[in-house]
Amino acid sequence: MTGTVKPEFTLRAGVYPAINPDLFAGSLEGKVALVTGSGRGIGREIALALASSGAAVAISGRTQKEVEDTTRDVAKLGRNCIGVVADVCVRDDLEHLVKEVVEKLGLIDILICNAGTNTFMPFHMTDPDQWWRQMEVMVKSPTELTRMVLPSMQKRNSGTIIFTSSRAAAADLPWAAAYSCAKTAITRFAGVLQAELNTLQKDNFGFASNGISVFSIHPGEVKTSLHDTAFPEKTKQEAPYVIEMMAKMAKLHPDFKAELAAWTCVHLCSGKGKILEGRLVDCTRDIDEVKAYVSSLPQQKFGNACG
Numbered sequence: 001m002t003g004t005v006k007p008e009f010t011l012r013a014g015v016y017p018a019i020n021p022d023l024f025a026g027s028l029e030g031k032v033a034l035v036t037g038s039g040r041g042i043g044r045e046i047a048l049a050l051a052s053s054g055a056a057v058a059i060s061g062r063t064q065k066e067v068e069d070t071t072r073d074v075a076k077l078g079r080n081c082i083g084v085v086a087d088v089c090v091r092d093d094l095e096h097l098v099k100e101v102v103e104k105l106g107l108i109d110i111l112i113c114n115a116g117t118n119t120f121m122p123f124h125m126t127d128p129d130q131w132w133r134q135m136e137v138m139v140k141s142p143t144e145l146t147r148m149v150l151p152s153m154q155k156r157n158s159g160t161i162i163f164t165s166s167r168a169a170a171a172d173l174p175w176a177a178a179y180s181c182a183k184t185a186i187t188r189f190a191g192v193l194q195a196e197l198n199t200l201q202k203d204n205f206g207f208a209s210n211g212i213s214v215f216s217i218h219p220g221e222v223k224t225s226l227h228d229t230a231f232p233e234k235t236k237q238e239a240p241y242v243i244e245m246m247a248k249m250a251k252l253h254p255d256f257k258a259e260l261a262a263w264t265c266v267h268l269c270s271g272k273g274k275i276l277e278g279r280l281v282d283c284t285r286d287i288d289e290v291k292a293y294v295s296s297l298p299q300q301k302f303g304n305a306c307g
Contacts, residue, residue, distance in 0.1 A: 007293060009285035013220070013254040018288045019263035021052060027270040029054035032106045034097070036088055036145070037115030039066030042164065042219050042258045046112055047074055049262035050269070055110065056080035058101040062087050080105055088115045088141035089133070098148045107156070110269050111149050113142035113186075114164040118230045120175040120242050125234060131178045138182035143189060150212075157201055157211040160269045163190050164261075165216035165280055170306040175242045184306075187280045190216040191305025194278030213277045215268050216305065220256030220284040256284060280306050 015021065033050045037043040039061030051057045051074045059070045064085050071083030084100050086093040101108055117137050119130065142163050153159030168180040169187040194214040201210035235242050264283040267273055273281065275291050282290070 007289070009282075009289045009293070011254070012260060012284055012286055014257040015259050015263055016286065018286065019260075019267050021049070021263060021266075024053040024263075024266050024270055026054045028110070028266070031055040031109040031269070032058070032101065033110035033112065033269075034058040034060065034101050034108050034149070035112045035114055036060050036086075036141075037113075037164075039063055039070050042222055042261050043112075043114040044070045044073075045258040045262035046114060046265050048077070049259070049266050050110065050112075051077045051079040051081065053266050053270070054079070055269075056105045058097075058105060059083045060086050060088075060097055061115075088145070089136045091144065094141070094145050094148060098145070107152050108149050109153075109158065110160045110162075111146065112162045112164070112265060113145055115141060116164060118176060118179045119232055119235075120230050120246055121232065121235045122175060122239055122242065123177045125238060126178070134178035135182050135185075138179070139185045139189075142186055146193070153212050154197075154201065154205060157205065157207045159212045161190075161193075161212070161214045162265055162268060163187070163216045165190075165218060167218045167282065169216070169218075169280060175239075175246070187216040187305050190214045190280075191278045191303060195302065213268070213271075213274060215273065215276060215278070216280045217261060217264060217268075218280060218282045218284065219258070219261030219264075221250065221253050222256050222258050222261070260284065278303050278305055 028050060033055045035043050035047045038047040038059045047057050047059050047070060056079055057074050059067055059074060059081065061067045067083040067085050071081055074081040082100060082104050084097050086097045088094060115137055117134055146161060163186045165187045166183040168176060169183040173180050197212050198210045201207045231243055261283045264287060267287060275294050
């Protein structure tokens with residue numbers, strides 16, 4: 001225990017001064033970004049924000065029309081971009097995705113694993129295959145994609161990796177066992193990977209210090225199409241109390257905007273969030289206040305991604 005009392009950070013629901021887009025104009029010039037799950041929702045906004053800040057962006061999703069629409073909108077910003085339809089649970093698709101990005105845009109500098117899924121249902125009612133599918137989408141897929149992209153980042157000692165996680169990684173949220181387990185796993189993976197890189201890049205690869213940043217983020221309870229599909233018919237018929245409870249919980253938080261997570265990602269990718277490396281970054285809390293608090297803590301040999 002450090003004895004330092006964790007403060008209440010200012011709640012943020014949309015773009016605020018620390019992540020004002022004007023601060024990042026040209027900050028990602030020359031960078032190549034790959035964003036999975038970017039045909040719609042939060043991923044789409046992340047892709048647009050990265051492009052607005054100067055990055056060349058690869059958009060990826062399972063639905064061709066959504067990928068095409070987002071790619072067209074990114075192109076309107078005057079940035080190089082490509083769209084690749086891919087299922088993140090299919091290894092051949094991931095390998096093809098990385099190959100397309102490298103060949104058409106260049107080596108990947110920014111990897112944002114945003115693809116996700118969720119089903120609100122009591123655990124005893126869940127189908128095992130569907131349960132593990134969520135783990136595949138949100139744990140196996142991002143770790144395997146990281147495995148493919150990381151070697152080139154290590155050779156250059158440069159890169160940013162962000163995993164879309166959730167506050168559910170540090171809370172016992174009912175009716176979402178697979179989702180919560182997956183988010184906990186990917187959050188812990190981010191922290192462990194950062195710790196490994198901090199050692200490897202210096203001691204094994206001969207760099208003065210590690211130049212690769214890894215983060216996980218809680219984007220906020222953004223109302224996306226994922227929420228529309230999270231209540232399957234089985235839940236509606238056999239567990240309506242789940243829907244009632246989640247509706248009550250939804251009224252307790254503000255209307256979080258997708259831009260909040262998008263520009264927080266740009267903030268992190270621009271190098272302004274180095275003090276938060278390895279951590280779960282809550283986009284709904286003022287990032288400058290969080291950084292000031294983390295800076296006040298004594299340095300530990302092993303961190304805590306959820307702490």
